[in-house]
Amino acid sequence: MPILHFHLAEGQYTAEQHEALLVESSRFFAQVLACPIDRVRVFIQLYRPDLVAVGGVPLCRAVQRAPYFSFVVMEGRSLADRHRLLTGFTDIVERVLGVDRALVRGGIVPVAPENWAIGGVPGSVMRQAEIQERTGQGA
Template sequence: MPIVHFHLIEGGATPEQERRLLLDASRLYAEVLECPIDRVRAFIQPYAPGRAAVAGEMVSEGAAPAPYFEFLVLEGRPLEQRQRLLTGFTDLLVEILDVERSRIRGHCKRVQPEEWSIGGRPAAELRRQDIAAFSRRMQLDEA
């Protein structure tokens, strides 16, 4: 289920920077969520400068790009993990693309396991054991 989308301006990064962003974001996601990396998906959605405005100014007319990212997690993930991802994805954009931190925005979307599918089957069904083990671990951590 772990999926991250980076919304970037076309031409604002080299192919190598994009590659590094996608791979480093994938590793971060797997590490923070303690999940197999084969479950992680990372995408870059490019926008032409004439199709993006920042602070009321068109990027094509001189506005500095301001990356946005969004990522998905199954409901029940602790706030600490979600915040680590918000910070971590921001750190990657700052480090890899040399973007001013204050210009970056990010959003975590929580999804109910019953509303997510893997191969057409509900995640709640396929990941029942993972979800139960995760819940037990969270209860032990809280105790």
């Protein structure tokens, strides 16, 4: 279920940087959540610089870069794991893309297990034991 989106302006990074961002963040996501990497999905969404503004200035006129990420996780993940992901994805963006970390923004989109499907089956049904363990309800 782990889903990660990076929102970047076109033309600011190389194909190699994009690939490194995808690979490193996928591995990190799987490591932190202790889940198989085949469950992880990472996307890069590119925007034309004239369609992005930083501080009210279109990016095509600004010298700053403004990467943004958001990730989806099922409710019940620990605060420590969520904070580790926020910090770790920021670290990866800073290192791989060479961006000042003060300009990186990111957020979490928590999803209730009953509102997420895996192969058409609600997550609350598919992974009931995992979800109960994660939320401290026991099996």
